[in-house]
Amino acid sequence: MRYFPLTDSEREEIKKFLGIKDTKELFSDIPKDKSYFSMNDIPSALTEDQLLEKFKELAKKNKYSNYLSFLGAGAYNHFIPEVVNYLISKGELSTPYTPYQAEVSQGSLQGIFEYQTMIAMLTGMDVSNSSLYDGGTAAAEGVLLALRKSKKNRILIASNLHPEYIEIIHTYIQNLNFEAEFIEFDKETGKIDLSQLKEKIDENCGGFIFQSPNFLGVIEETKTISDITLSKEIYSIQVTAEAMSLAFLTPAAENGVDIIVGEAQSFGIPIGFGGPYLGFIGAKKEFLRQMPGRIVGQTLDTKGRKGYVLTLSTREQHIKREKATSNICSNQALCALRAAIYLSTMGQKGLKEISKTNHLNTAYFVKEASKLSNISIKYKKDFYNEVVLEIKNNKVEDFITKLEEKNIIAGVPLKYFYSDFENSILINFTEIHKKKDIDKLINAIGEIE
Amino acid sequence: MNKLQKPIFEKSRKGKIGYSFSQTEFSDDLITIDKKKLREDIKDFPQLSEVEVVRHYTNLAQLNHSVDSGFYPLGSCTMKYNPKINEKIANFEEFSTHPYSPHKFVEGNLEIITTFEEWLKKITAMAAFTLAPSAGAHGETTGMMIIKKYLSSKGDPRKIVLIPDSAHGTNPSSAHFAGYEIIEIPSNKDGIIDIETLKEYLNEDVAALMMTNPNTLGIFEKNICKISEILHKNGSLLYMDGANMNAFMGIVRPGDLGVDVLHLNLHKTFSTPHGGGGPGSGPVGVAPYLIKYLPTPIVYKKDNNCFVKYHEKKSIGRVKNFYGNFLVIVKALTYLMSIGKEHIRKVAEDAVLNANYIRKSLEPFLELPYKSKILHEVVFSDNNLNVTTLDIAKSLLDYGIHPFTIYFPLIVHGAMMIEPTETESKETIDEFIDVMKKILEKAKNDPEYIKGAPYTTPVSRLDEILAARKHILKWENLGE
Numbered sequence: 001m002r003y004f005p006l007t008d009s010e011r012e013e014i015k016k017f018l019g020i021k022d023t024k025e026l027f028s029d030i031p032k033d034k035s036y037f038s039m040n041d042i043p044s045a046l047t048e049d050q051l052l053e054k055f056k057e058l059a060k061k062n063k064y065s066n067y068l069s070f071l072g073a074g075a076y077n078h079f080i081p082e083v084v085n086y087l088i089s090k091g092e093l094s095t096p097y098t099p100y101q102a103e104v105s106q107g108s109l110q111g112i113f114e115y116q117t118m119i120a121m122l123t124g125m126d127v128s129n130s131s132l133y134d135g136g137t138a139a140a141e142g143v144l145l146a147l148r149k150s151k152k153n154r155i156l157i158a159s160n161l162h163p164e165y166i167e168i169i170h171t172y173i174q175n176l177n178f179e180a181e182f183i184e185f186d187k188e189t190g191k192i193d194l195s196q197l198k199e200k201i202d203e204n205c206g207g208f209i210f211q212s213p214n215f216l217g218v219i220e221e222t223k224t225i226s227d228i229t230l231s232k233e234i235y236s237i238q239v240t241a242e243a244m245s246l247a248f249l250t251p252a253a254e255n256g257v258d259i260i261v262g263e264a265q266s267f268g269i270p271i272g273f274g275g276p277y278l279g280f281i282g283a284k285k286e287f288l289r290q291m292p293g294r295i296v297g298q299t300l301d302t303k304g305r306k307g308y309v310l311t312l313s314t315r316e317q318h319i320k321r322e323k324a325t326s327n328i329c330s331n332q333a334l335c336a337l338r339a340a341i342y343l344s345t346m347g348q349k350g351l352k353e354i355s356k357t358n359h360l361n362t363a364y365f366v367k368e369a370s371k372l373s374n375i376s377i378k379y380k381k382d383f384y385n386e387v388v389l390e391i392k393n394n395k396v397e398d399f400i401t402k403l404e405e406k407n408i409i410a411g412v413p414l415k416y417f418y419s420d421f422e423n424s425i426l427i428n429f430t431e432i433h434k435k436k437d438i439d440k441l442i443n444a445i446g447e448i449e
Numbered sequence: 450m451n452k453l454q455k456p457i458f459e460k461s462r463k464g465k466i467g468y469s470f471s472q473t474e475f476s477d478d479l480i481t482i483d484k485k486k487l488r489e490d491i492k493d494f495p496q497l498s499e500v501e502v503v504r505h506y507t508n509l510a511q512l513n514h515s516v517d518s519g520f521y522p523l524g525s526c527t528m529k530y531n532p533k534i535n536e537k538i539a540n541f542e543e544f545s546t547h548p549y550s551p552h553k554f555v556e557g558n559l560e561i562i563t564t565f566e567e568w569l570k571k572i573t574a575m576a577a578f579t580l581a582p583s584a585g586a587h588g589e590t591t592g593m594m595i596i597k598k599y600l601s602s603k604g605d606p607r608k609i610v611l612i613p614d615s616a617h618g619t620n621p622s623s624a625h626f627a628g629y630e631i632i633e634i635p636s637n638k639d640g641i642i643d644i645e646t647l648k649e650y651l652n653e654d655v656a657a658l659m660m661t662n663p664n665t666l667g668i669f670e671k672n673i674c675k676i677s678e679i680l681h682k683n684g685s686l687l688y689m690d691g692a693n694m695n696a697f698m699g700i701v702r703p704g705d706l707g708v709d710v711l712h713l714n715l716h717k718t719f720s721t722p723h724g725g726g727g728p729g730s731g732p733v734g735v736a737p738y739l740i741k742y743l744p745t746p747i748v749y750k751k752d753n754n755c756f757v758k759y760h761e762k763k764s765i766g767r768v769k770n771f772y773g774n775f776l777v778i779v780k781a782l783t784y785l786m787s788i789g790k791e792h793i794r795k796v797a798e799d800a801v802l803n804a805n806y807i808r809k810s811l812e813p814f815l816e817l818p819y820k821s822k823i824l825h826e827v828v829f830s831d832n833n834l835n836v837t838t839l840d841i842a843k844s845l846l847d848y849g850i851h852p853f854t855i856y857f858p859l860i861v862h863g864a865m866m867i868e869p870t871e872t873e874s875k876e877t878i879d880e881f882i883d884v885m886k887k888i889l890e891k892a893k894n895d896p897e898y899i900k901g902a903p904y905t906t907p908v909s910r911l912d913e914i915l916a917a918r919k920h921i922l923k924w925e926n927l928g929e
């Protein structure tokens with residue numbers, strides 16, 4: 001077996017050195033009647049060519065790539081420059097452990113330090129961390145951070161926050177004696193009902209978590225929301241599931257947001273059937289000692305040279321044990337590095353341009369689709385790269401099937417998430433869609449009777 | 450080269466372009482959003498040409514030690530070789546589909562998930578798995594939430610989780626985030642859980658014991674079956690941290706030992722690269738009576754077709770977006786299929802042979818606080834040395850060897866926790882043993898030299914206290 005460098009004679013040599021006859025003797029602490037179980041139902045080893053054949057068969061069962069897809073809703077198809085894939089596949093970057101030995105980990109550490117800087121630049125925030133698991137768990141960590149800092153036990157949640165994120169927040173807080181209450185959104189605008197927000201803030205409340213652009217694709221009145229939370233002395237936590245929007249819209253910090261969390265898969269990470277992705281967090285300086293996860297800091301070596309180390313570890317599980325700010329150990333370091341490489345490659349100009357293209361493609365669709373009589377665009381104002389399409393005269397399943405017949409996957413049916421969106425789909429446009437793709441979609445929709 | 454690199458922001462020059470992509474086909478007139486909601490330039494954001502980006506990250510890569518470049522015996526981290534075919538297969542474009550794609554277009558992916566679960570069930574004897582958790586600690590919390598939900602729905606909510614002092618460092622925090630109070634129980638002189646001690650700590654408020662097995666001393670908890678029996682009699686559950694499964698894969702199945710909940714680390718035993726701190730994957734397996742509490746979504750196979758259940762009444766709920774770290778799962782499945790039944794047992798056998806070889810070779814030179822049999826790792830102490838564990842660790846760097854895990858577990862003074870894994874040759878291990886002897890010899894004659902190590906790394910020892918005091922956590926533009 002190619003992964004085992006020991007030869008049989010070396011094994012014998014080691015056994016002799018250890019004074020044993022059979023390797024089984026090394027395992028004698030394991031209950032005898034339970035050990036050396038039968039391997040009969042375990043498949044035989046495959047050689048490298050057989051592996052390729054096996055997985056090519058599995059790959060063929062996926063028909064997704066034959067379709068023109070407009071699926072978004074928290075996972076986005078963006079273009080990834082080849083240098084990103086090339087650089088991230090370097091074994092020196094992908095095969096180390098967490099950089100505990102800083103002297104031989106400066107590559108990973110500097111890469112993450114630069115990632116933290118880029119997140120801070122994009123969000124306008126004072127501090128970032130080295131990564132969180134994904135957008136949903138980042139949202140949950142954002143809630144826990146606000147409640148830890150405020151020492152309160154109640155969180156308000158925008159009901160148009162990504163439904164999976166809401167589920168994850170619920171899972172995370174259910175055992176911690178925290179309460180959550182929803183703030184509804186206005187069915188006409190798709191935005192948070194601000195009067196309800198004002199009403200529901202009370203003295204037990206530690207924060208309000210909302211998404212912008214929200215799950216329905218609508219950009220929230222973030223500045224007004226932060227003004228309200230500030231005046232009521234609770235924290236505002238913005239979620240952004242589409243990090244590409246950060247390069248187009250006003251940074252969270254400028255809008256007065258206290259904590260921003262979200263999903264940065266859009267920064268050069270393959271859509272990969274949902275993972276691994278990249279949760280990010282940015283916050284005001286006052287949250288630093290309560291931040292979850294790993295943080296890289298700059299320091300000096302004994303010769304006065306600049307270097308990087310994992311820092312602020314007194315917040316962490318291996319030191320603070322059950323009083324730690326999170327239990328995070330391994331997180332998404334390589335995804336964060338991937339994002340840093342992507343952002344460096346795209347640069348100031350590329351990122352802004354691509355981000356704008358996302359919006360323009362969507363705006364073109366909205367303008368053209370508005371001329372169709374069998375659908376309507378639900379929220380025409382303040383979208384970024386996603387919109388809700390309301391289907392008339394057709395059931396959503398039939399509408400989707402008819403488009404699939406034309407090799408189009410149109411969008412995510414919202415009835416999976418909301419009971420009052422019986423006949424709507426959420427549809428996303430990115431830079432990978434060309435005018436001809438959008439026209440093809442519009443024509444295909446137009447042809448549906 | 451090993452040359453330190455300026456921050457990428459200082460390499461940036463206005464007007465440089467590193468990307469190439471078709472220009473938009475539409476004019477800005479289409480924008481209807483209020484200008485106040487749109488951002489200006491991203492201040493100080495990098496601007497580099499493509500070759501400069503390639504050089505920056507290539508040079509950074511050369512500053513790292515990695516499994517690909519040399520020996521990495523980091524205890525409890527199982528830094529085994531990461532097969533390259535795994536990467537190739539995980540990069541198949543067909544696998545990179547949208548998670549909300551209609552199921553009929555992603556049958557291959559769903560089959561990968563159910564097939565991998567089948568493999569895990571076969572080698573662990575657990576009844577079902579969730580593949581959702583992103584890492585070991587995430588799996589731990591998920592597992593403890595399952596226990597919490599089960600006990601609560603039985604009308605027997607309990608408050609306490611017992612954790613041995615030889616458990617993994619994440620365990621207390623993970624149990625805390627599932628809503629538990631933690632009580633630490635001491636190991637006995639053999640380095641394992643003492644049955645009589647355990648009994649003293651047990652009462653009707655104990656929900657579970659969280660056992661790392663083999664524990665962080667590398668010792669198998671040989672009384673596990675008895676411990677499980679005692680716990681069950683008390684209405685408590687046995688959680689097993691299976692991060693160290695490399696020690697017994699193919700030898701014994703936790704499900705046969707009375708384990709109720711188990712988590713595994715795909716980035717350890719199952720050969721997926723650690724990525725310098727993730728992404729990992731931490732599947733959780735459960736006994737039959739806990740299946741209904743597993744997190745959603747649940748992917749299952751019926752009559753050769755795969756289905757997904759998004760809601761389940763008793764489930765703890767969702768712990769992660771979509772289906773978990775899917776592409777990591779693809780790599781782990783590739784690994785299991787490549788070793789197959791012929792070699793699966795060899796993994797543990799060679800890993801344990803190598804660890805014992807190191808133990809016996811270094812025992813004359815270092816204090817071994819626990820003399821029990823070890824499996825995949827050995828823990829020495831720096832007692833009776835005139836240098837510290839940190840000094841020895843830093844000296845190893847000068848020989849191109851990554852140090853072992855240091856100062857953990859806490860029950861060993863100046864712990865040196867060494868885990869070689871099965872993917873190291875005897876030459877490599879012999880070289881490590883020789884280097885250790887040399888360092889220890891040098892420490893006797895010239896301790897100051899060892900205390901000043903490392904000498905050959907890109908940077909020398911870094912001032913962590915300064916870092917913790919100054920909080921420079923991002924690059925700042927200090928002008929030209």
